[in-house]
Each structure stands twice: as structure tokens, then as C-alpha cells.
Amino acid sequence: MSPTNEELKLIFDEPVQKKKAPKHIADFSLEDRKNFAKELGFQPFRAAQVATHYFSHLNNDPSTWSDIPADQREAIADALTPKLMELVTTRTTDGGMTRKDLWKLHDGTLVESVLMCYTDRVTVCISSQAGCGMNCPFCATGQGGLKRNLTAAEITDQIVAAARACANGELPGGPTRLSNIVFMGMGEPLANYNAVIRTLHNIVDANPDGLGISARSVTVSTVGLVNGVEKLMEEGINCTLAISLHTPDDELRNTLVPINNRFNVREILAAADAYEKKTGRRYSIEYALIRDINDQAWRADLLGRMLKNRAAHVNLIPLNPTPGSKWTASRREDEAEFVRVLESYGVPVTVRDTRGREIDGACGQLAASESAK
Ligand code: SAH
Numbered sequence: 112m113s114p115t116n117e118e119l120k121l122i123f124d125e126p127v128q129k130k131k132a133p134k135h136i137a138d139f140s141l142e143d144r145k146n147f148a149k150e151l152g153f154q155p156f157r158a159a160q161v162a163t164h165y166f167s168h169l170n171n172d173p174s175t176w177s178d179i180p181a182d183q184r185e186a187i188a189d190a191l192t193p194k195l196m197e198l199v200t201t202r203t204t205d206g207g208m209t210r211k212d213l214w215k216l217h218d219g220t221l222v223e224s225v226l227m228c229y230t231d232r233v234t235v236c237i238s239s240q241a242g243c244g245m246n247c248p249f250c251a252t253g254q255g256g257l258k259r260n261l262t263a264a265e266i267t268d269q270i271v272a273a274a275r276a277c278a279n280g281e282l283p284g285g286p287t288r289l290s291n292i293v294f295m296g297m298g299e300p301l302a303n304y305n306a307v308i309r310t311l312h313n314i315v316d317a318n319p320d321g322l323g324i325s326a327r328s329v330t331v332s333t334v335g336l337v338n339g340v341e342k343l344m345e346e347g348i349n350c351t352l353a354i355s356l357h358t359p360d361d362e363l364r365n366t367l368v369p370i371n372n373r374f375n376v377r378e379i380l381a382a383a384d385a386y387e388k389k390t391g392r393r394y395s396i397e398y399a400l401i402r403d404i405n406d407q408a409w410r411a412d413l414l415g416r417m418l419k420n421r422a423a424h425v426n427l428i429p430l431n432p433t434p435g436s437k438w439t440a441s442r443r444e445d446e447a448e449f450v451r452v453l454e455s456y457g458v459p460v461t462v463r464d465t466r467g468r469e470i471d472g473a474c475g476q477l478a479a480s481e482s483a484k
Contacts (some may be wrong), residue, residue, distance in 0.1 A: 112307045115255070128221045130217070130218065132217055132218070132261075132264070132265055133149070133193040133195065133217060133247060133377065134147065134264075135191070135192055135193055135262075135264035135268075136161055136162055136165065136191050136192060136264075137165070137192075137267040137268065137309075137310075137313050138262055138263045138269075138309065139265055139309075140266045140309070140312070141377075144159070144162060145159075147191070148161075148190075148191060151190045151191070151249070153187055153190065153191070156350050157179070157187055158191065159319065159320075160175075160176070160178050160179060161187060161188070161192055161320035162201050162319055162320060163211050164176055164192075164272070165271065165319075166313070166319055166320065166323075167277050167318040167319040169271060169274050169428075170257050171192070171275070173185055173187070173188035176188070181328075181377075185234050195216065195217065195262075195264055195265050195268045196214040196215060196217075196222075196268055196272075196426070197214065197215045198212060198213070198214060198218050198430065199213040199214065199221065200212075200213045201213075206283060207228075207282065207283045208227070208228040208229075208282070208283060209227050209228070210225070210226045210227075210276075210282070211223060211224070211225045211226075212224050212225075212226070212269075212272070213326070214269065214272075216241070216261075216265060219260065220241045220258055220347075221241070222238040222241050222265075222269070222296070222297055222298065223238060223262065223296060223438045224236060224237045224238060224269040224273060224296055225271070225296070226273050226276060226277075226282070227344055228282050228283065228284070228287075229355070230393035232290040232328075233273075233277055233282065233287055233288070233289050233290050233291070234290070234291035234292070234293060234295050235269070235270060235273035235274075235289060235291070235292055235293070236293045236295045237266060237269045237270060237292065237293070237295075237296050238261065238266070238269065238297035239260075239263060239266055239294055239296070239297070239298040239299070239300040239303050239306070239307055239310075240259070240261055240297060240298025240299065240300075240302065241257075241258040241259050241260075241297065241298070242256055242257045242258035242259075242298070242305050243255075243256075243257055243297060243298045243299055243302075244256060244257035244299065244302060244371050245299050245302070245334050245368070245369070245370055247334070247355075247367060247368050247369065248366065248435065249367065249401060249430060249438055250433070251434075252432040253299045254433065257298075257302075258270065259263050260298075260302075260303040260306060261298070261303065261306060262306055263305075263306040263307075263309035263310050263313070263401075265276055266306060266307065266310040267309075267310050267313045267314075269280075269296075270289070270292055270310075270314060270322065271322070273289050274288075274289040274322060276284070277289045279423040284471075289324070290324070290328055291329070291330075292314060292324065292330070293329075293330045293332065293353075294307070294329075294330065294331045294332055295330070295332045295353075295458050299333065299334055299336070300332070301331070301334060301339030301340065301343070302335040302336065302339070304339055304342065308343075308346060308348075311326075311329065311331075311346070311348045311350060312348070313426060314326075314329055315329070315348060315350075322344055325412035326348055326349045326350045326351075327349070327350070327351060327392070329350040329351065330350065330351040330352075330353050331343070331350055331351070331352055332353035332355060332397060333352070333354060333355065334355050334368050334370050335354050335355065335356070335368070335370065335371070335374055335379035335382070335383075336370065337374040337379060337382045339381055340352065340379075340383065340385075340386055341385070342383040342384045343386070345389075349390040349391070349392055350392070351392055351393075351394070351395065352383060352386050352387075352392065352394040352395070353394065353395040353397050353426070354383050354394060354395070354396055354397065355368065355397040355399075356368075356376070356379070356396045356397065356398055356414075357397070357398055357401075357405060358398075358405040358410060359376060359410060359414040360376070360410070360413065361376050363404070363405060364376060367401075367404075367405065376417075380417065380421070380436045383421075384421060384422075387422045393422040393423065393424060394422065394423055395423070395424050395425070395426050396414075396418065396423050396424070396425045396426065397426050397428060397431045398414070398425055398426065398427050398428065399427075399428045399429075399440045400428065400429055400430060400440060400441040400445075400446055400449065401439070401440070401441065402430070402438065402439050402440060402441045402442060404438060406441040406449055407445075408445075408448050408449070408452055410449075410454055411449040411453055414453060414458075415453050415455065415456030415458055416456065418456070419456040419457055419458060423458070424458075424459045424460070424461070425453055425458055426460075426461055426463050427446065427449065427450065427460060427461070427462045427463065428462075428463045429441065429446065429462070429463075447481050450462065
């Protein structure tokens, strides 16, 4: 589906500005939010009031913020919760059960998020960077390189927008609650570490300081930045970790996930094991099945041996071919054999559904790790 003129106008009309994203309460810890308000000339307690409207009530209409004097509402809202992103376009599929939103940030940067409705949960897949520097050859985002890191508030705002859409009954079936968050949109979350940690606090902190969503419903997916995984387990957040492995052997992984030249398979699995020991959270192994590249039975065998005594779950993702790529998804029978071999080692495995493929939403970089549950 090509963009309409209206959409193109929104995408291209504004010259890209090299200025920093506006600061927002979601960029700060609780203590720093008070200072932020104070520095802008407001009483420190305004920060907590605004946070309550933002995180607990998902209310972005300051005219209804009755705990703040009417003549100050607009100014306080503009200062503490400035508008960070504008909706460029929304595409839906699966009878409205999958919805992809394209957002434009203050400097014209575009990022996307995908909202997926299941019988038992609603998941949002968010972006942590505009573009990505990891350069994995099968991933659409990787081809354009890293444009910039998103701020904590720019990441958080994608989640709050999704939570608001759920609460407002914009999804089929009426008002509901956002239950799961996966960092599987654009970007490598552990390469934008501080902003991602702040976002994780915004997600798990109880109302009114955060969204009060359980850490076990949050999945951080990484190419396997070992130093990042080691730091993450010390944060005490205990979210679910997903490792984008894609092959058990270093030789192929050096090309599929080039950062493997720095952190190899053995080191990454050791870090994931340590994460599991420390947090008690089983981890997922993401594996995009690419026809005749990484889908051979011998690779399944090697992976099965590697994982049989580990607290890992394998998520197989049929490759979503990127435009111009010579690679495609595995044959059905090879996929089935891959599953069978892994199961013969007692390794839990799921083949992920390919939600939103027709709207470029399940392109892997926007796929959810959710089929496991
Ligand atoms: N940078 C992080 C998170 C973003 S990608 C990571 O690599 O984990 C989310 C998942 O989608 C990753 O497992 C990624 O390898 C996978 N993916 C990327 N492109 C894909 C494609 N074309 N088809 C299937 N999965 C893909």
C-alpha cells in the first residue's frame, strides 16, 4: 500500500531539524521529575499530578485535569508532557486485531509501533531506536543504519499511546488493557541502554509513577550485547530476555548477526544463563528460519544439544523477506523437521504467527515474541 498524498506531506514537508527532543516527565526518575518541574518554574508536586494523568489515567486532555488550576493546565501540560510524536498513518489487518502506527518525531524521524490483540492479551511491539546499527542482513531496519537513539520519553510514549488506544476501546471488542510489551520494533534496545532502562521503570513502576505492568509481561529482545545483558540483570527489573540467535554456529552467525564477531554464541548463552540464574526468568531464543541458510536439520540438532539443559524456549520465526532480498522463508517440511528435532531434545519450541505481514508489521523487526504463551 503506497502512502497517500496526505501521508507523504506529513512525511516530507518538514525539514529535518537537528535539535534535541523536548524533555518530558517520562525521561526522569521520580526524584528528578520534581526537579524538572521546579526548573521550569512550577511547584515540584505538579510533576506527580501530571504523572498521574499521564501514566494512570492515560489522559492527554489537560482541559480535564481538575486538580490543576484551569489557567495553568495548558502551560503545565506543554512543559512537562510536551507532544513528542504525531501519528502519520495507521494500518490495520486481521479484522482490526493488528494495527501498525507510524509516528513522526519532532525532527521528522519516523518510527513504528504495532499493537496486536489476542484472545488473552494485548501486546505492543515498540521501537527503541530510529534505524539500527547492528546491520543484520535479513532485517529491513538494519539496512538503513542507525539514525538516532530515541529518548526514554519517545519510547515510553509509544507504549502510553497503545495503552490509551486499548482503554479508549479503539480495538475490536471494546475497552481493554494493554498487557504485554515487546522491544522488537526498530533498533537494538541494549545499544540505547539508559533510555531503555528508564522506559522499563516507567512500565513496571506502580501507578501513578508508572504504568504498573508486570515485568514478566515485558520482553527485551537483543542481538546479544553481552555487556548489556550483564548490566540489565543487575537492575532488578526482571523482565523477559529474548536473544536473537538465528543459528547455533559462529561461522554463519558472524554473517547473519555481525556483532557475533565481538560476542560469540558461547558468550551470549553464558550471559543469558547468568540472567536466568539471577532473575529466575526463562529466556527465549529467537530464530528466523531462512530457506537453505540456517534451517538444516543438522543445525536444529546442534541447537537442540546446546539448549537441552538450559532454561530456554525457542521461538521460530518464518523469515519475512525484505524487499530485494534473495532470502525467503523455509519450506513447510523443513520447518516441521526443525521443530521435531528440537522437541526430540525436550526443548520447548513455538513457531511464531506472522501477524500483520500484509501491513509490513510482522517483518520480524516488528514481530512479537508472544506465540510462546
Ligand atoms: N535488535 C533486537 C530487536 C529488534 S528485532 C534484536 O535483534 O533482537 C526483533 C526480532 O525480529 C529479532 O529476533 C530479529 O532478528 C527478527 N527479525 C528481523 N528481521 C526479520 C525478518 N526479516 N524476518 C523475521 N524475523 C526478523
